[in-house]
Amino acid sequence: MRMRALIFAICLASPASAQNDPSTAALNAARMLEQASINLTEADGARDRVRALTETIQAYEAGLSAMRDGLRMAATREAQLTAELRSREQEVAQLLGVLQTIETTAPPVLMLHPSGPLGSARAGMMLSEVTPGLNARAQALAHDLQEVQTLRKLQQSAADTLVEGLTGVQNARTSLSEAIADRTDLPRRFVEDPVRTAILISSTETLDGFASGLSEISEGEIAETDADVSDRKGRIELPTQGVVLHRADETDAAGVTRPGVVLATRPRAIVTAPTAATIRYRGPLLELGNVMILEPQPGLLFVFAGLQDVYGDMGEVIPEGTPVGLMPGESPEIGAILSTSSDGTGTDRSETLYIEVRQNNSPVDPESWFRTDKDG
Template identity: 40%
Template sequence: MRSAGLMAAVLALAGPAAAAATATPEDLTTAAARLESAGAALAAARGAEDRTAPLVAAIGAYEEALARLRGVVIGAGAREREITLELAERRGEIMRLTAALQTMSRVPPPAQMMHPAGPLAAARAGAVLARLTPALQAEAADLAATLREIETARVLQREGIADLASGLAALEAARDQLGGAIAGRGAMDPPEAALRAGRDAETLTALAAALARQPGGGGAEAAAAGDWLWPVRGRVLAGFKAPDASGARRPGLLLGAPALSLVEAPSDAMVRYAAPFLEYGYVVVLEADDGTLIVLAGLAQLAVSAGAPVARGELLGLLGGRNLEVEEYVMLPDADAGAGALETLYIEVRHGGGPVDPAPWFAGENG
C-alpha cells in the first residue's frame, strides 16, 4: 500500500460525515436559477413604460434569490468546518496508527506471514491481517466520501460567492433604476392643509393628530385589522410605548430592516401626507376609509405624493443605507434583519381618536 493511500485509510478513523450536508449542489443550482429569473425580470423591466412595478418585482426576486444563495454559502462553510474539526479531534490517534501501518507497509507480504513464535502464530497473524484489510478498505471508502464532501463544500462556497457578487451588483443596478424611475414620475403638489400641518407640528403624534382633524381624503376601503401587510420585513426593535435606544417611549413601533428596503403600503388607503418632517427623513401618512391613520417615518426616498390613492402592497418609498459588499453580506450575522446594519422605520397608528398599538393590525409576525 502506498503512503498516501495508507494515510487515507487511517484518516477514515475520524469517522464518516456526522450529518447530512447543510448545502448541496442542487441547492446552489436552485438558487442560481432564481437569480437568473430575477435577471430576466430586471431586463423586462427596462422596456416597460412604467418601470416602477416591474422593478419592485425584480428587486424582490433578487433579494429572495440572494438570501437562498447566502444560505448555501454559509451552510457549505459550516459543513466544511464541522468535518475538519472531526478530523482534527482524532489527529493524535491517526498519526500514531499511521506510523504503525507505514511500518507494516514497508514489510514485504511474505515476511508479514513469518512469526518468531512459529507457524501457528504466523497463521494467527495472517488471520488478523485478513480481517483488518477489509476493515481498512471500508474506512478508506468512508474517508474518501468525507473528503469528497469537503471538496463539494469548498466548490459550493466558491461558486456561491461568485454568484452572490454578481447578484448583489445586479441588485444595486435594479435599485438605482428604481430610484431613477421614482424621480422621473414627478411629485404632485400636496394639499395646503397638509403642508400647514407639517409646518406647525412639533412631533409625529402632533402631525397625525392635526391631519386627523382635517376633512378626510376619501380613503379606500382598508383590509380588516389584523390583515395589514408589514411595510418592511425586519424585526421589532421597540414595541408600543416601550423605551427605544434613547429611552424615549413612543406611541408606535420601531422596526429594524435591511438597508434600502422597499416600504410598501400596509392597506388600501389615501396618502394624506408625503414629505420631509423634522429629523425623521420622509414621512408618509395614510388614511383608510374608516379614518384610521397610518404614520410611517424614516424613509429616505418617496414613491408617492399626497392626495394619491395607494393599493395594499404598493411601493411607498425606500429606506436609507448603502449596498453591501459580498463579504459583508456573507459574514454579518443576519441579512434578513439588516445583516447587522439596520435601518429603522417608525410606525404609528391612530384609530378612534388616538394612537393605538399597531402590532395587532398586521398579519402574522414580522421577520
C-alpha cells in the first residue's frame, strides 16, 4: 500500500522529534489515513455499522486535513529554501570551488609558501582557522539541499496517498448512506404525516413560522420526553469541522442579518448530531436548502441549514454523534490540495452551514449552547 511506503520514506528522511517539521506533519497524517483505511475494512463487520462508518469518515476527514496542511507546509518550505539557495548562487559557487581545491590539492603542496618555512607555518595556522568555518558552511548547504530533495520526494509520494484517502472517504460515504437506509432499530416519538408537512411548508414564509408549526406534522400524538441537555449549555461541540464566518446578528456580504451562526466547512464534510435528539424535520425548506431540525429537549431546537444530503426520518430519536447529513460541493483535485495559494486563507472551506438555535419558539445566540472557540 502506498501509504505504508510513504510512512517508511518519511521515517528515513526526517527526525521524529521535529514537531513542526512538514515531513513529520505528513507522516502523522499518513498514519491517520492508514488507520482510516483499516477502520473502513472493519466497519463492515461492526455491530453498529452506522457509527463505525461515521467514525471512519471523520478519521478520513481529519487525515486529509492534516495531510493538506503538512504538504502545504512542505511546499512553502521548499520554495523558501529554493529562493535562498538561488540568492546565494555566487557564494555557493565560490564555496564549492574552495572546498574542491582543498580536496584535490596534495597536502605537501598546501604547506609550501614562497616566504619559506615561516610563511608556511602562518598559512597553516590560517588554514586551520578557516577550515572549520568552511566545513560548517558546507554542511549547512548540504543540509538545505537534502531538505529540498526530501520535500520534493514527500510531495510526489503524498499525491498517491491523497488519492487513496479521497477514494476511501468517498467509499465510506457511499457505505454510510446504505447503512442508514438499512437501519431499523431507532426508537420513534411520532410518525410524520406527509400531507400535513407539505401544507405547513407551503403556508409558511419564514423559519419562525415553520418552526412554530412543527407539532402539526405528525399523524398522531408526539410522545413526551424528559430529555435534558441544559447541563451542557455552552459546551456542546459543533456538528461539523468548520470555522465561524458570521456570528449571530452579524450582517454578511449580501447585507443579510440572521440570528444564527454561519460556519465555513470543507466540501462533503459530514454533519453529526451534537447531542441525542429527535428529528423534528428533514428536507428542503424555503431558500435554506436542505434543513435538519433536531430537538434535544422539549422547547429547544437545533436548526442546521445548507446540507446537500440529509439522513434519518422524522420522529426518530437518534444518539449523539449520529450522522444527519453531508455538505454540498465536490472533493478538490489533488493540484488544489497541494496548492499554497490558499494557505491560511480558508478558501478550501467553500461551503457554509447555517446553525440556528430556537428556545421556546424564539431564536437565541447559538454560542450560548455551542463551543465555537476551536477551528476545525
